[in-house]
Amino acid sequence: MTSAVVTSTDRARGGITARGRRPRRLTAGRIGLYAFLASAALFFLLPAWIMLLTSLKPMEEIRQGTIFALPLAPTLEAWAAAWGSACTGLTCEGISVGFWNSVRILVPSVILSVLLGALNGYALSFWPVRGANVLFAILLAGAFVPYQVFLYPLVRMFSSVGIYNSLAGIVLVHVIFGMPIMTLLFRNFYASLPRELFNAARVDGGGFFTIFLRVMLPMSTPILVVAVILQVTGVWNDFILGLTFAGRENLPMTVQLNNIVNSTHGVRLYNVDMAATVLTGVVPLAIYFVTGRWFVRGIAAGAVKG
Template sequence: MTRSLPGERSVFGPRAARLGLYAFLFASAAFFLLPLLLVISNSLKPMEEIRQGNLLALPVKPTFDAWLTAWKSACTGLECGGVRPGLWNSIKITVPAVVISTLAGALNGYALAQWKSRHANLIMLLVMVGLFIPYQAMLYPTVKILSSLSLFRTYSGIILVHVVYGLPYTTLLFRNFYVGVPEEISRAARMEGASFLRTFRSVILPLSTNILVVVAILQFTGIWNDYLLGLIFAGNDNLPMTVQLTNIVNNARGSASPNVNMAAAVITAIPTLIVYFLSGRYFVRGIAAGAVKG
């Protein structure tokens, strides 16, 4: 048995650490991916295989029939149109809500970062209070306010709700990011005669690509996956995909079809996966640059 001399570097140290890191990453990936793979696998099975009860087995005769049923003919109550109507509703709700809440949060965050006053810290404290209050506690007052404005269960009302509930979160993220931006940049723009809004639009926003993508992705995920607010405030003509998915799963007409339910769940999740794949590198850059630091 040989012993390492003091100061001698062990040959197996870095290799063991690397193997341990790979093992941890593999276990973490498996923990999050196995449920998704299980859902996809069972969505590709016909009902004959589902009835055999072995949900962990791979499909013997994979088919996309359950996907087609979930997309265009699954019953969501009295109507049997699948999740297809909810896709366009979710897009109409999510895109403007993400754009408005992200840009408004950026403007608020930049203003609070530039405002060197104790009042700015007080307002930031109030923003954080609004961030940590569960929105379930504000549902009834929100319903009363929207009803008085004739916006309850309307397209404009559900967008307004998502924007207002998302502003504390986006403001906090942007404010933390803009605090780290050198003040000389804004000062130089003001010396050139640029106004506050001109400085924000022409100087600050071009420097904020990473944080804009981070906030937009987080907002998109939260709004797209929302169920409760869409159910209460969207109205019957604007129900998002998540509500359609729940109606399919809880539908009492006919026999239960787990493969159709799982296919509908995967279809509902595809847009968020596409967004992450297309903008993932910017998201990582934003995290690495401290976009979500506390």
């Protein structure tokens, strides 16, 4: 009889992928696990489902109180109003203005914070200077201090240099607050790479930026995806920093959403509020759906050595 056991040597030579045995029957433990996962998924998806249904209903159906019922006459009028004509205070230009403001804030903030975090992590891993560990510990400690502690000092500093209530000011704030976690991610990732790669590049005459651009950065795709996802989510969903530092002309989408929900002219339009809420969350959701598997790979790659 041919044995069904495949050794690790056979797997290595023959390229056989090791897989666990599939369960032949449902046990009480597995049923409980499936029930827990289904309940958790329902708990998190139910609010999103209600928002989506409400945004597709006219106000006549919403007033009937059938919150879980499917729309009898679905319409996209609330979505159009939320995007282009909903009132945010005294102006009625919809949430589209906040969307483009968020894009203008997001792009430079993500690029600068990820690039500087990668450089810091690379320098701390392969070009350490005296006191590098102390500096890294101080940088990480700043990540655990609440944002509210820094608001007043930063407002005074930015006002003195003339960048308060400006696009440059809010971008600089996001770069500053993104530096600790970005540095931690890239430092752990680069510390897990073989030191021989760096030594070989040094023997070939590579300098600081040459090794970074030609050796380290091309190998950093998994952790780059993780860093981009974290920064996109953090910058896009930010409210307090955008409200404080962006200025009236650069208010991000989250602040505009708050203004739409709190601005009432006559009857409160719940379908418009829900449509604006869904529109605000589209970008982070799209990023997660497109790059979800890379996010898991990057987290695992950066958790090997710290």
